[in-house]
Amino acid sequence: MDWLHNLSPAIQDVLSAIGRAILAIIPIFxxxxxxxxxxxxxxxxxxxxxxxxxxxxxTFSRTSKxxxxxxxxxxxxxxxxxxxxxxxxxxxxxxxxxxxxxDRVLFILAPLIALFVALTLGCTxxxxxxxRFTPVADVNVGMLVILAISSLGAYSTVLAGxxxxxxxxxxxxxxxxxxxxxxELAMGIALAAMVMNSGSLRMTDIVKSQDAPLYGVVxxxxxxxxxxPMGFISAIVFGxxxxxxxxxxxxxxxxxxxxxxxGYHTEYSTKRWGIFMMAEYMAMFxxxxxxxxxxxxxxxxxxxxxxxxxxxxMYLVGVVVMLTKGAxxxxxxxxxxxxxxxxxxxxxxxxxxxxxxxxxxxNLMITATWIFAAKVYGPMAAWMVGxxxxxxxxxxxxxxxxxxxxxxxxxxxxxxxxxNSPRRVLDVVPNKEVTP
Amino acid sequence: MKLTPxxxxxxxxxxxxxxxxxxVVAFGSAIRSALCLVFNFFLLAFLYFTLSMDMPGISQIVVxxxxxxxxxxFVIMLLNPKLIEERKDLKRPFGIAFGxxxxxxxxxxxxxxxxFEGAKPVVHQIGSPNVIGDALFSSYVFPFEVISILxxxxxxxxxxxxxxxxx
Numbered sequence: 233m234d235w236l237h238n239l240s241p242a243i244q245d246v247l248s249a250i251g252r253a254i255l256a257i258i259p260i261f262x263x264x265x266x267x268x269x270x271x272x273x274x275x276x277x278x279x280x281x282x283x284x285x286x287x288x289x290x291t292f293s294r295t296s297k298x299x300x301x302x303x304x305x306x307x308x309x310x311x312x313x314x315x316x317x318x319x320x321x322x323x324x325x326x327x328x329x330x331x332x333x334x335d336r337v338l339f340i341l342a343p344l345i346a347l348f349v350a351l352t353l354g355c356t357x358x359x360x361x362x363x364r365f366t367p368v369a370d371v372n373v374g375m376l377v378i379l380a381i382s383s384l385g386a387y388s389t390v391l392a393g394x395x396x397x398x399x400x401x402x403x404x405x406x407x408x409x410x411x412x413x414x415x416e417l418a419m420g421i422a423l424a425a426m427v428m429n430s431g432s433l434r435m436t437d438i439v440k441s442q443d444a445p446l447y448g449v450v451x452x453x454x455x456x457x458x459x460x461p462m463g464f465i466s467a468i469v470f471g472x473x474x475x476x477x478x479x480x481x482x483x484x485x486x487x488x489x490x491x492x493x494x495g496y497h498t499e500y501s502t503k504r505w506g507i508f509m510m511a512e513y514m515a516m517f518x519x520x521x522x523x524x525x526x527x528x529x530x531x532x533x534x535x536x537x538x539x540x541x542x543x544x545x546m547y548l549v550g551v552v553v554m555l556t557k558g559a560x561x562x563x564x565x566x567x568x569x570x571x572x573x574x575x576x577x578x579x580x581x582x583x584x585x586x587x588x589x590x591x592x593x594x595n596l597m598i599t600a601t602w603i604f605a606a607k608v609y610g611p612m613a614a615w616m617v618g619x620x621x622x623x624x625x626x627x628x629x630x631x632x633x634x635x636x637x638x639x640x641x642x643x644x645x646x647x648x649x650x651x652n653s654p655r656r657v658l659d660v661v662p663n664k665e666v667t668p
Numbered sequence: 669m670k671l672t673p674x675x676x677x678x679x680x681x682x683x684x685x686x687x688x689x690x691x692v693v694a695f696g697s698a699i700r701s702a703l704c705l706v707f708n709f710f711l712l713a714f715l716y717f718t719l720s721m722d723m724p725g726i727s728q729i730v731v732x733x734x735x736x737x738x739x740x741x742f743v744i745m746l747l748n749p750k751l752i753e754e755r756k757d758l759k760r761p762f763g764i765a766f767g768x769x770x771x772x773x774x775x776x777x778x779x780x781x782x783x784f785e786g787a788k789p790v791v792h793q794i795g796s797p798n799v800i801g802d803a804l805f806s807s808y809v810f811p812f813e814v815i816s817i818l819x820x821x822x823x824x825x826x827x828x829x830x831x832x833x834x835x
Contacts, residue, residue, distance in 0.1 A: 242673050338699070372796050376726040383734025387706070387741065394699060394745045402745070409742045413735070433797050 256355050256367030259555065260514050265316035267513045270559075271566050273312065278570040288314030323506040331397070331499050338395035343500070343507040346388035350514035353381050357518075357525050358436045360550030365531075366436065374435035375427055378522055379420050382477055385515070386412040389479070389486055389496045392508070396499035404495030407577070408486035411476060414584040415483075419473035421592035422466040425599040426457055426526050439530030448611070454536050458527040461622055462599040467527045469592045471564075474519045476584070478512060480565055482572040485580060520561025521554055528557055594625055677718055685711035698744045706737045721795030 236244065269284065276283025288310030292303045330339065356374035359365040371377060386409050393405015427433055430441040446453040457463030476483040487495030497508050524530060531550030533540050543549050575583065598621045606614035688711065691704035709732040716725030804812050 245673075335699075338703075371722060372798075373722045373726045376723075376730060380726055380729035380734055383730060383738070386734075386738045387703075390738070390741050390745060391703075394741075405745060406742070409738060409745075413738060413742075416735075 252368050257351050259551065260351065260354055260518055263517065264510050264513050265320065266313070267517060267562060268316040269313055270562065274563065274566050275570055278567070284312035284315040287312050287318055320506065324503055326502040328502050333397045334499065335395035335397070338391045342388050342392035342395060343504045343511070345391065346385065346511035347507050349381055349385040349388065350511040350518065353378060353515060354518040354521060356435050357521055358439055358530060359554050360531050363436070365550060370434065370436050372434050375423055375433045375438070379423065383416055385477070392500065393496040398499050400492045401496050401498045404486045404492050404498070408479065408496055411483065411485060411580060414581060415473040415476040415588070418469055418584060418588040418592045419477065421589070421596055422469040422473065423526065425462055425466045425592070425596045428599050428603060429457060429460070429462060435525060439525060439532070442529040443532055445536060452536050454529050454532055456527060456529040461618060462595055462602065463527060465591065465595045469588050469595070470523065470527070472588060474523060475565065475568060478515045478519055480516065481569040482574050483580065484574060485577060488574060516562060516565055517558050520565070521558040523561055524554060524557035530554065598622065598625070674718070681711050681714050681718065685715065699741065702737060702740050702744055706733050709733045709737065716795070723795050723797045723800045725795070
């Protein structure tokens with residue numbers, strides 16, 4: 233490696249920048265086929281199906297002379313892992329169709345923006361204790377970089393919807409932009425509470441602040457942000473917003489296939505559609521790792537144990553821990569997808585504006601009170617003040633909910649009155665007069 | 669003028685930023701103008717980064733590129749304005765004249781500095797969030813709070829206007 237040191241410093245900087253860019257992309261880009269396979273298999277298992285399990289299996293002939301003797305009759309199973317690669321090959325060799333009357337520049341630009349956002353989103357997440365393990369730069373506004381780049385993601389869906397010259401695409405684009413704008417606010421405020429808790433916008437500082445013993449008492453569990461009351465509420469808000477930001481079910485209204493064909497990417501096919509799909513999966517994975525960094529202690533082990541401590545800063549151990557936490561986040565993504573039905577549009581807006589945003593704002597205020605009380609009166613007083621605040625919050629919420637239930641119209645029967653109703657006795661609705 | 673890496677980076681950022689700024693007024697279609705503006709804001713943020721103004725730069729992306737311009741594009745998409753035919757009237761010569769005057773004023777301020785070697789190096793970490801936060805909440809706390817009240821008034825007013833229309 234001597235020739236590297238002999239180069240001029242400027243060229244060394246450029247080379248290290250390129251290397252960092254590649255290192256930032258690979259851990260997010262490379263797992264995409266495996267993530268797609270994992271999602272399909274796990275979803276199939278949850279829905280009592282089998283899923284792709286054949287592609288890539290090789291069974292060698294028992295009798296053929298062409299097969300070497302040590303392979304005869306052997307079976308090689310890949311559990312369908314090659315399916316995603318086969319799908320990718322198919323996508324990239326299909327005929328490339330671009331409809332007439334599209335805005336060509338924007339049509340091509342939209343998937344590229346999606347890819348840019350997905351690849352650069354994770355550029356400030358630390359993968360290890362050393363500064364060299366932060367992919368691009370450990371800047372002192374790391375959290376804001378993530379918010380900034382994730383907010384640019386709206387352009388890809390909006391431009392795709394606009395440029396396709398298709399009503400369904402336009403509707404999808406409009407829905408996507410409205411959804412992203414709504415949920416970004418709650419996400420930013422939930423993260424702001426965690427920034428106040430850690431006292432820094434730098435991602436490595438946020439991870440480092442989660443290494444102490446839990447509540448200063450339990451020595452074998454680290455004080456991850458998710459274990460504190462404000463961190464727990466922030467984690468719920470951020471988790472919901474995270475799913476909404478990546479347009480995943482149950483928030484996949486921009487691409488709701490039974491309402492909008494395929495939403496903003498209706499007119500897309502082949503490589504460009506593949507880029508949208510890859511960008512979505514990469515964004516899922518990156519958001520999972522952001523969640524892990526902010527709430528689940530980043531590259532730290534879940535157990536504080538002196539035997540494990542030296543391994544934490546070792547080469548690649550932190551990377552493995554982070555990727556594992558990202559995989560856990562992906563599992564939750566898929567689990568949520570298999571569990572919840574898609575939201576209606578008004579439910580989506582109500583959840584974002586009337587539940588998550590007020591909750592995040594109140595949580596931010598309580599966090600500020602908590603920190604103030606801890607600085608002035610000590611940690612015990614802070615706990616008492618904080619818990620009283622959360623109790624008041626819960627009581628107010630319950631009162632509002634009670635009041636709302638009284639005033640809201642109740643939809644009791646869901647029967648449909650048809651204009652030319654067919655002559656049959658409807659004994660399902662007993663209180664209704666049936667015309668003979 | 670010596671060709672330094674800083675100068676190359678500045679040229680790579682400032683050139684496209686200026687081109688994007690021209691594109692904002694030169695493009696006929698509204699959505700392309702808006703996208704040029706987004707690109708311009710994005711590159712301006714990187715110019716701030718090169719001056720080690722991290723916080724203003726990233727706020728530029730979060731606020732302008734990420735929030736305000738998304739709403740711009742949203743509205744453009746919702747209304748879908750057609751290409752506007754340019755009318756020939758007095759606006760054009762007046763616009764050109766004002767443009768020349770403005771360019772002259774700006775150039776008279778910028779050009780003397782451009783050839784000046786040995787400019788003062790930027791203070792380290794002047795744009796870090798700690799410094800800006802300290803300044804906002806100590807020296808400038810009154811203007812800061814007044815601006816927040818102004819924004820709150822704006823929000824309440826817009827909600828009021830939107831509500832009245834639906835009734």
